[in-house]
Amino acid sequence: MKTLKTILMTASALAMTMSFAAASELKLVWYVENDQEEADTRALLDQYTKLHPETTFDLEITPYDGMIQKFQQYAASGIMPDLSLTSSMEPVIRPFLADLSKEIGPEWINDFVKGWADGAKLGDKVIAAPLRVTSTGIFLNADAFKKAGVAIPDQATGWTWEEFIPKIKEVAEKSGTRYPLVWDVSASRWIVHEYQYGNHIYTEKEPVKVVMDEAAWTSTLDKFIDITKAAMPPGLWSGASSDNPKELFTAGQAAAYMSGSWQIAGLATNAQFAWQAGPTPRGTVASSIYGGDYIVAFNTSQHLPEAVEFIKWVTSPEIQAQYAKTFGMIPANLKAPPVKYDNPAATAAITAMQNELNASPVYAATDQAWPQMQAVWGTVKSAVTQAVAGQISSAEAVAQIKKAADSSLEASK
Amino acid sequence: MTAAIPQQGSSALGFHPVPKGRRNSLFNLGWPYLLMLPTIALLVTFTLYPLVQGLMMAFFKRGVVVVPQVPSTLPQYVGFDNFLGLLSDADFQTSLVKTVAFVVIAVPLNIVASLALALLLSPQTRFFAVVRTIVFFPSMISLLIIGVSWRWLFGLNNGLVNYLLSLAGIAPVPWLEQDTMAQIAMIIAWVWAQAGFNMMIFIAGLTAISADYYEAASIDGTSKWRQFTHITLPLLRPTMAVVLVLSSIEAFKVYELVVSLTGGGPGKATVYLIQTIYDTAFQKPMQAGVAAAQSMVLFAILLLLTIVQLRLSRSQT
Numbered sequence: 164m165k166t167l168k169t170i171l172m173t174a175s176a177l178a179m180t181m182s183f184a185a186a187s188e189l190k191l192v193w194y195v196e197n198d199q200e201e202a203d204t205r206a207l208l209d210q211y212t213k214l215h216p217e218t219t220f221d222l223e224i225t226p227y228d229g230m231i232q233k234f235q236q237y238a239a240s241g242i243m244p245d246l247s248l249t250s251s252m253e254p255v256i257r258p259f260l261a262d263l264s265k266e267i268g269p270e271w272i273n274d275f276v277k278g279w280a281d282g283a284k285l286g287d288k289v290i291a292a293p294l295r296v297t298s299t300g301i302f303l304n305a306d307a308f309k310k311a312g313v314a315i316p317d318q319a320t321g322w323t324w325e326e327f328i329p330k331i332k333e334v335a336e337k338s339g340t341r342y343p344l345v346w347d348v349s350a351s352r353w354i355v356h357e358y359q360y361g362n363h364i365y366t367e368k369e370p371v372k373v374v375m376d377e378a379a380w381t382s383t384l385d386k387f388i389d390i391t392k393a394a395m396p397p398g399l400w401s402g403a404s405s406d407n408p409k410e411l412f413t414a415g416q417a418a419a420y421m422s423g424s425w426q427i428a429g430l431a432t433n434a435q436f437a438w439q440a441g442p443t444p445r446g447t448v449a450s451s452i453y454g455g456d457y458i459v460a461f462n463t464s465q466h467l468p469e470a471v472e473f474i475k476w477v478t479s480p481e482i483q484a485q486y487a488k489t490f491g492m493i494p495a496n497l498k499a500p501p502v503k504y505d506n507p508a509a510t511a512a513i514t515a516m517q518n519e520l521n522a523s524p525v526y527a528a529t530d531q532a533w534p535q536m537q538a539v540w541g542t543v544k545s546a547v548t549q550a551v552a553g554q555i556s557s558a559e560a561v562a563q564i565k566k567a568a569d570s571s572l573e574a575s576k
Numbered sequence: 577m578t579a580a581i582p583q584q585g586s587s588a589l590g591f592h593p594v595p596k597g598r599r600n601s602l603f604n605l606g607w608p609y610l611l612m613l614p615t616i617a618l619l620v621t622f623t624l625y626p627l628v629q630g631l632m633m634a635f636f637k638r639g640v641v642v643v644p645q646v647p648s649t650l651p652q653y654v655g656f657d658n659f660l661g662l663l664s665d666a667d668f669q670t671s672l673v674k675t676v677a678f679v680v681i682a683v684p685l686n687i688v689a690s691l692a693l694a695l696l697l698s699p700q701t702r703f704f705a706v707v708r709t710i711v712f713f714p715s716m717i718s719l720l721i722i723g724v725s726w727r728w729l730f731g732l733n734n735g736l737v738n739y740l741l742s743l744a745g746i747a748p749v750p751w752l753e754q755d756t757m758a759q760i761a762m763i764i765a766w767v768w769a770q771a772g773f774n775m776m777i778f779i780a781g782l783t784a785i786s787a788d789y790y791e792a793a794s795i796d797g798t799s800k801w802r803q804f805t806h807i808t809l810p811l812l813r814p815t816m817a818v819v820l821v822l823s824s825i826e827a828f829k830v831y832e833l834v835v836s837l838t839g840g841g842p843g844k845a846t847v848y849l850i851q852t853i854y855d856t857a858f859q860k861p862m863q864a865g866v867a868a869a870q871s872m873v874l875f876a877i878l879l880l881l882t883i884v885q886l887r888l889s890r891s892q893t
Contacts, residue, residue, distance in 0.1 A: 232640075232858065235640055235641040238641060238646070239641035239642065239643060254646060255643050255646055255649060257646070258643070258645035258646060259645070396733070397732065397750060397753055398732065398750055398752065398753020398842060401843055402839060402841030402842050403752040403753065403838040403841030403842045403846070404732065404753050405727045405728065405730060405734075405735065405752055406732065406733065538859070538861040541859035541860075542859075542860075545840075545844060545855075548844075549843035549844055550843075552755065552842040552845065553843075554755070554843040554844060555843075571861055574648060574861035574862045575648060575861075576648070
């Protein structure tokens with residue numbers, strides 16, 4: 164009896180120990196746009212825990228703007244979370260990122276949108292998993308166009324900026340819409356205009372070099388300044404305006420809105436008029452810019468296998484389709500089944516923006532994927548806003564951007 | 577107020593005389609220092625250590641953090657290069673000039689506004705107490721929230737200020753869209769945010785002025801204006817000096833309000849010193865040493881102002 168009691172106690176203690184050993188709580192750093200997105204993210208994690216009861220999550224919501232500083236703190240302390248959402252793999256955290264080509268397999272990354280997957284590679288390593296892809300492009304107030312009797316061309320025909328600006332001015336005038344165009348005051352939204360005239364900052368392949376043609380960049384910036392004067396709310400792009408482009412378009416006060424695919428879910432819910440995505444005007448070429456987010460696992464994690472398992476699940480085709488529908492995103496996984504959003508306009512908009520992304524030049528993906536670019540975005544925005552405000556010339560603004568690109572390249576060596 | 581002269585056998589800190597037999601015990605010798613230890617620890621941890629660390633950073637080319645696994649983040653000693661570089665750093669010099677201009681304009685306006693409020697609201701009645709509380713309220717709000725609020729108020733199309741102007745038939749003013757107007761908007765918001773606190777200091781100063789002076793002046797038939805210029809202003813001078821120095825220090829450090837109200841724009845029209853230091857450290861690679869050198873320049877300015885303030889406080893005493 165005593166022996167049996169001892170065996171039972173030992174067995175139960177062992178079982179408890181094993182269950183503690185098997186259970187793993189993954190610390191996950193994430194950023195969200197709003198409360199709904201946080202709730203959806205928590206629901207997604209709960210869904211995983213139901214399938215894998217041994218894995219739970221400690222979700223830490225962090226403001227997007229503070230992510231770089233957060234990573235710097237992690238890197239300096241050497242204490243990392245298990246997983247994190249990120250839009251770029253900062254140089255300071257690169258040594259701590261798990262090589263997913265080893266953990267999952269070298270071919271796995273080929274399942275993802277190429278432009279965004281390229282940014283996840285570091286030499287032979289794959290240091291991130293593409294989670295969601297975004298595309299920058301134009302939204303049109305279709306009701307205002309209809310009211311003004313101005314036809315919107317199909318995506319194959321499209322229009323140039325020179326054709327587009329007079330059209331939207333006509334739409335605004337005839338439909339009584341307050342502004343012809345609003346444009347997010349953002350460096351990545353602006354640089355698309357440069358891409359559309361064949362200009363980019365860095366080479367498309369390694370070794371990374373600065374390839375800016377300053378004269379061509381200056382000429383394109385001049386064109387942009389003309390657009391701000393001709394079609395946008397006064398002072399919008401000088402950088403201090405209290406006008407919010409998204410709110411103006413959603414309230415029906417702008418005929419066109421230059422932003423990105425992440426707005427689709429909000430427009431589907433909030434816009435009280437017919438709208439559509441694209442065709443985005445082109446310059447000498449058509450271009451969008453690859454954007455989005457990755458999920459990364461840290462090699463310092465004590466639960467690396469579980470973290471990698473979660474990455475495999477969340478980037479699998481089925482979950483990608485579910486994720487894209489819930490969050491109104493473009494799936495990063497090319498094998499994801501076609502996504503039918505609840506709103507037909509949203510479905511059409513996602514398809515249109517996906518097509519525009521696929522038709523973009525290689526540099527629309529590589530330029531922003533190089534880690535050197537992370538230190539240039541701030542200068543891009545401040546230089547352009549200064550040029551629009553008339554504080555410096557376009558040539559000086561471009562020179563500032565080139566100097567920042569050169570410095571960043573030098574600092575990365 | 578006069579300084580007490582320590583009596584023989586008592587400590588300058590006001591302790592009772594220690595019995596002779598115990599005077600040399602370690603406990604009694606260390607007791608005052610033990611009491612001071614928490615304050616000293618906080619001062620060393622949060623003031624002295626960052627200051628020394630900042631000074632050391634100014635002599636290196638480095639990023640914000642040092643990660644041994646990332647060679648590019650390892651500091652390189654550059655001597656005084658970071659300080660010398662400031663002599664040709666256009667961004668730094670422009671923001672320094674703008675900051676000084678902001679201080680020179682905003683601080684006197686703030687003093688005038690707070691003094692006017694103090695004179696208006698100093699009567700000790702319940703009504704004025706309520707109004708004083710309302711006026712003081714902005715001092716208790718985060719400058720970030722104040723900035724966001726004024727951003728809405730100054731909106732070109734939907735702002736309350738332009739709406740009120742439109743009622744008077746005045747065309748919308750591009751408060752945040754035009755360089756000079758944005759600087760004016762910054763000054764208005766900052767003065768509004770600071771006036772309540774300084775008003776309270778002035779009220780304390782006004783309360784300390786004996787009513788006898790005013791009574792005597794009234795008997796002599798002196799006008800209110802002359803009473804103000806010949807009694808109030810001269811006797812408020814020490815208070816005014818303190819407000820001047822404290823406000824100047826606050827104005828040199830203006831940052832949260834800028835970020836939330838104008839973001840430094842339009843262009844770089846309202847980028848002041850602290851924002852330049854922040855941008856240099858966090859938005860430019862391997863420039864944390866330069867930012868530290870910029871911080872040292874700001875520290876020197878603030879130190880100078882603090883010394884002036886201490887001198888003025890002593891002379892007031």
